[in-house]
Amino acid sequence: MKPFAFARPGSVAEAVREVSAEPNAVFLGGGTNLVDHLKLGVARPDLVVDVRTLTSRETTDTADGGLLVGAAVSNSELAADRRVREHYPVLAQALLAGANGQLRNLATVGGNPLQRTRCVYFQDVTTACNKREPGSGCAAVGGYTRYHAVLGVPAALPDATAADTCIATHPSDMAVALAALDAVVHVLGPQGARTLPFRELHRLPGDDPSRDTVLGHGDLVTAIELPPLPMAARSTYRKVRDRASYAFALVSVAAALDVDGDTVRDVRLALGGVAHVPWRATRAEEVLRGGPATEHAFRAAAEAELAAAQPQPGVDGGNGFKIPLLTRTITATLRDLTEGATS
């Protein structure tokens, strides 16, 4: 492991100043992803600034009826919070579907959405990866693509040697729920405090796959805000994976559904394991709103969302299976929420 200096400043403002002043500095939260990357040589910082004990470890009620979750709240604590379990079950379920008990106790709400992809090529410093080493190409193209993207990728097959190629997926379960819930990210940066919609936090690879989010150097996530969303009381997270527990998603669906009789009054839908970002399924939502709450309509909405999906070939058979799998998972998840409404 490359040597690094370590600092634990006295305040978040000081932490932001310290990271801003050192181009090769990083923030340390729970460390479950960063410490592994230090060992693998994926992350090679000169300065590590520990913020785990600086940001808030409280979840407080907001004036408008939502919740403000401090960045240092652990994934376990948030999943166990009775307010989350009652009013935002999709979030509690997503948290509990991720990692295992020991990791959830270390992992923080501020750090979880900023974890890096589990693309095996990104994590292997001997292979080409534009995200880890900009301009080196993408070894995932035509490789093992079972865990890779089908949405938000170019219609043409990607070029393994191009500097902008990246077919990685975002690994967080929690982030999929936060995208569905229209969460708000509280950021303290070199220019002061600001908020941004969670759905705008992550970015597609574009011309720079090395950047996972829109955050700049020195920007620190201090809290995640959950706006009030009464329909989220009827919400759920469904994760499909290679093992029953402790595995990343092949596909996942976060959904909240508001049904009036046989009609969909409102819906929130986000997908995991299929794109460089937690994927908010806005096309499917448009198709569903005001339409019938039937399995046929749910399937049509899923198909509309996935019309632009691009399966990636691979030595493992590729990931084309994700498209029918996702269609079925979206349909079943919405159907289950409908059945919950009438029981």
Place this chain on the structure above:
Amino acid sequence: MDADIRLTVDGELHELTVDTRTTLLDLLRERLGNTSPKKGCDHGQCGACTVILDGERALLCLALAVAHDGAEITTANGLAPEGELHPVQQAFLDHDAFQCGYCTPGQVCSAVGLLSEVDRGWPSHATADLTSDPELSDAEVSERMSGNLCRCAAYATITPAVQQAGGAR
């Protein structure tokens, strides 16, 4: 680069100067001679290094020592007074819940942690009704122990051992 830290491990206070790159796992095993937490994968995947860190079960291999200045750690060695067994350890013996034993200190600490979590009403992926308090069903124990791998596959005896210890609380 070095840093000074204080750590309490199994009730004993240590004042140490550590390289900033040192994990708590390497510190305990290589510096303090406490080989109860095991180095299985060293990447947070196997659970062999599970301990109780500041009251909750956690992995030592992904914890930088310098980031846990002042921490209190209980390893499987320190769960019970010298010469005695913790109820979870006794339950593992009663149910023959191991073969080679390499993963056992991590399994035991994980079980101690999960019983505390269940006591506080924490749900899991296996909890059907999130608004209820969880019970120690087979599915709940399996799900909550999923972060502890056993290559001898003693899972079928680990689950009842955890349930026995849970019932004895």
